[in-house]
Amino acid sequence: MSSYAAPLRDLRFVLEELLEHRSLRLPEYQELSEELVTAIIEEASRLAGEVWAPLNRRGDEQGCRLENGEVHTPTGFAEAYRAFAEGGWNGIGSDPAHGGQGLPEVVASAVQEMWHSANMALALCPLLTAGAVEALAQHGSEELKSRYLEKLISGEWTGTMNLTESQAGSDLSMVRTRAVPEGAHYRLSGQKIFITWGEHDCADNIIHLVLARLPDAAEGNRGISLFLVPKFLVDEQGRPGERNDVSCVSLEHKLGIHGSPTCVLSFGEHEGAIGYLVGEPGRGLQHMFTMMNAARHKVGIQGIGVAERAYQQARVYATERVQGRTPEARGGRPAVLSEHYDVRRMLLSMRARLEALRALALLSASEMDRARHAPTVDERQRAQQRVDLYTPVVKAFSTDQAVDITSLGIQVHGGMGYIEETGAAQHLRDARIAPIYEGTNGIQALDLAGRKIYRDGGTALSGVLDEVAACADALTADAKLAELGVSLHQGVVDLRRAVAIVLARGDDAERGPDALQALATPLLALTGHVLCAWQMGRAALIAQAALVTGDDDAFYRAKLASADFVLRQWLPIGRAQLAAIEADPGAFDEAW
Known part of the structure; x- marks a missing residue:
C-alpha cells in the first residue's frame, strides 16, 4: 500500500496556466493573492496526506458499527474530522457573513479532490454538509439561517440530505414521509434509506434536510416539501438540547466506503420528529436540487480523487515489482513492471485521463465563480449556462472513468491487486458507488x-x-x-x-x-x-x-x-x- 501525496504541481498548472487564475480577477476575489492560494493548497495537502490518508485502509477494514442507536466510526475518524473542522477547511468556500472564508469555488474544488483521494469515506461527511449549507443559504428563512448556518459552515455540526425511501429510489414522486403542522413547526414521520453520515460520533449535532409531504399535498413531485430536522433540538441560544425523534435503525452493508456510515433513519417512532419548513411548501424538490447540483459536481471531483489515489499506488507498485526482462534491444536484464510498455500504456492512460478530468472539473468550478460574481448580468448568465452544461458531464463522465481507472490500478498489480491486503481493490470498491448516487x-x-x-x-x-x-x-x-x-x-x-x-x-x-x-x-x-x-x-x-x-x-x-x-x-x-x-x-x- 502506498501513501498519498496531493498532485500539487498539476493542480497549480490547471489553476495558474490553464485557468490563469480567472476567479481571482473577479471583483469578489481581487484581494486574494496567487501566493495565498498556493499556500492554502499546500497546507490542505499536508492534512490530507499526513492525517486523513493513513486512516483510509483502517476505515475500510473496521467499518462502522451501530450499538444502542449510536453509530461508532472507525478509530481515528472523529479526531481527523475535528482537525479538519478546527482548521477551518469545512467553510473555505462559504459566505463570510456566516463564518466562511469566502474563497473561490475553484480553490475549494481543488482542495476537495485531496480529501477524497486521502479518504473518500471520511470526505463524504463534509461533502453532504456543503450541500446542506447551499440549500439552507438559498432557501432557508432568516431565523433558520441564523440558528444553523454558522455551525454547519464551521463543521461543528454536519448536514445530510434525506431523499430516498425503500419504494422511492430515483423516482422521488413516490416519497411518503409525512409532515403534519404543529404551531411553528411540523411533526415528521417516515423512514429514509441510504442516508450518508446520517448518524455518527464526529460532531455535536446532525442537521437533516428531509423531503416529506404535507397532509393536503398533491400527488407527485409538486406535493413534496423540504424540512430541516435536527438530531438534537436547538434552543434560543443555539445550543443542542433534547434528542429529537430521529433514530438510526440500521447500517447498510456496502461494497465499499465502509468507513462512511450509510444509515436507515426513522423519523417519528414516538411523538413525531420536530422539523422546520425550508422554502415554500410544495417546492421541496426544487429546493433540494440546489443541494443536489452542488453535490453532483463534487461527486465528479470525488471520482477523480479516488482514481488519483489508485494511480499513485499502481505507479509505485509498478516501479518496485520485478517481473520478466527487458527486450534484448534494451539490455535483456531483469525488469520492473514499469519498464514493460503494456504496463506503461496502462499507467499513462490512468495519468492522462486524470489530468484531463481534473482540468474539466476545475474549469466548471471557475464558471461557478463567474456565474456568482462576474460584473455583468450577461456574463453571469453565460457562465451559468456553462455550469449547467458541464455539471452532468463532470459528475457522470468523471465517475465512469474513475471506475475504469481504479480497475486498471488492480490490473497493474496483477494477481496481487485482487488480494485485499494490497489495498488496490478498495479503490475500485469505493469508486463504484459514485456513478450511482446523487442521480445515477x-x-x-x-x-x-x-x-x-x-x-x-x-x-x-x-x-x-x-x-x-x-x-x-x-x-x-x-x-x-x-x-x-x-x-x-x-x-x-x-x-x-x-x-x-x-x-x-x-x-x-x-x-x-x-x-x-x-x-x-x-x-x-x-x-x-x-x-x-x-x-x-x-x-x-x-x-x-x-x-x-x-x-x-x-x-x-x-x-x-x-x-x-x-x-x-x-x-x-x-x-x-x-x-x-x-x-x-x-x-x-x-x-x-
Missing part, C-alpha cells in the same frame, strides 16, 4: 441530452465547441502538435453531428423522449471525451510554448505525453460513440 449516471445523461442540449437547441454546447475548434486550429498551426489538432477537429465534427441527431430525434412526435433516452449515455461519453481532449489540447499548447522558450521542465514533457495519449489514443475511443448515437433505436422497442 443514466439520469445525468438524460439531463444532458434533454434539458441541456435539446431544450436550448444545442446553443450552449455550440458556443463551447466554437472554442474547442479554435483550440484545434491553434494545435494544427504548430508543426509538432498538428496531429493533435486534426484529432480534436474530428472530435468537434462528431459531436456537432451528435447534437444534430439529438435535435432531430427529440422533435420526433412519436418517439422523441424514448429516442433521446436511447442515445443519451453514448452522447454523454462522446461529450466528455471531446471536452477533456479540449483541455489537454490547451495544456499541450502551454507545455510546448514553455519547452520552446527553453524551460526543459520534466513536467511539461510529461504533460505533452499525456496530451498526446488523450488526443490520439483516448479521444478516438470516445468518437466511436457516434456510431451508437447514429444507430436506429428500434432494438430498444423489443419487449423484455
